Amino acid sequence: MKELILYAISVMWTPGPVNTVILNTGIRQGARKVIPFVVGVSTAMSALIILYGLLGKTIELYVESITFYTSIIGSIYMIYLAYKLLKSNINLDESNSFELKFKQGFFMQLFNPKGTLCALPIATIYLPKMHTTWVSIFFIGILIGIIGGTGVFVIYALTGSVFKQIIKESKAFVIINWIMALILIYLSITLIYDHIIKVVF
Numbered sequence: 001m002k003e004l005i006l007y008a009i010s011v012m013w014t015p016g017p018v019n020t021v022i023l024n025t026g027i028r029q030g031a032r033k034v035i036p037f038v039v040g041v042s043t044a045m046s047a048l049i050i051l052y053g054l055l056g057k058t059i060e061l062y063v064e065s066i067t068f069y070t071s072i073i074g075s076i077y078m079i080y081l082a083y084k085l086l087k088s089n090i091n092l093d094e095s096n097s098f099e100l101k102f103k104q105g106f107f108m109q110l111f112n113p114k115g116t117l118c119a120l121p122i123a124t125i126y127l128p129k130m131h132t133t134w135v136s137i138f139f140i141g142i143l144i145g146i147i148g149g150t151g152v153f154v155i156y157a158l159t160g161s162v163f164k165q166i167i168k169e170s171k172a173f174v175i176i177n178w179i180m181a182l183i184l185i186y187l188s189i190t191l192i193y194d195h196i197i198k199v200v201f
Contacts (some may be wrong), residue, residue, distance in 0.1 A: 004126040004140070005147060011118040012045065012148035017078050017187045018105075018112055019156050024085065024180040025100055028173055031037020034157040040105025042149030048115055050141035052123035054070060054134060059123060064199065066116055071195035073111040075188035081108070082181040082188070114194055 013019075018041055025034040048136050059066075081104075109115045120145070127137060167173065 001130065001140075004122060004130070004145065007126065008118060008122065008144045008148060009151060011114065012031055012144075013155060016112070016114045017074070017184055018109055018114070019152055020180055020183050020187070021081060021100065021108070022152060022156040024176065026157040027105045027163045027167070027176055028160075029099065030164055031153070031161035034153070034160070036102040037100040037105035038149050038153045038157065040102040040107075041109040041152065042104045043102075043143040044109035045115055045119070045148055046141040046145030048110070048119035048141075049122055049144055050138055052119045053127050053132070053137035053141060056123065056128065059120065063120060066120075067113055067195050068199055070111050070116050071113050071191045074108075074113055075191045075196075076187040077111055078184045078191070082184040085177045085181040085184070085190040088177065113191060137175045 022034055022041075025037060111200060127140070130136075134139065167176075
């Protein structure tokens with residue numbers, strides 16, 4: 001169990017497209033505004049682990065296909081979020097800010113190949129070693145979702161919120177939005193290259 005949790009933490013807490021969005025939202029709107037998005041991310045992660053855990057070893061036959069299609073959807077969604085960041089109004093009273101909700105967090109994580117690549121080893125390596133039942137798979141999935149979501153919130157949302165208190169100029173927020181949007185575009189390009197172009201060609 002300890003190895004499983006350490007593995008999940010090492011994947012979920014490291015930088016990636018979802019955590020980039022959480023950091024950006026924390027900077028622009030504060031930690032409280034990002035909570036629904038983080039809950040959505042955690043719920044999707046739990047759902048992936050439970051689904052793949054129940055399917056077990058059978059899922060290994062479809063790893064490439066799953067990664068291929070989630071990469072297509074995930075990269076399109078990242079480009080969409082980058083566009084929304086670039087087009088969002090910078091208003092220090094937050095009234096016109098682009099706000100992320102539960103469903104955006106849920107679907108972004110669901111179609112984030114990093115989420116899939118985290119859940120698959122848990123389902124095919126760690127859970128079989130633990131001789132889990134379907135009930136324990138359910139609880140392990142929820143536990144990892146909670147641990148992952150809590151860590152991501154503390155590391156990225158609260159860090160962003162601290163920066164929000166320091167940065168008072170709207171021009172700085174424009175620059176941050178552009179940087180975060182470019183990071184998302186870069187990550188979507190690497191997804192397309194690593195999981196689509198390499199597979200097709």
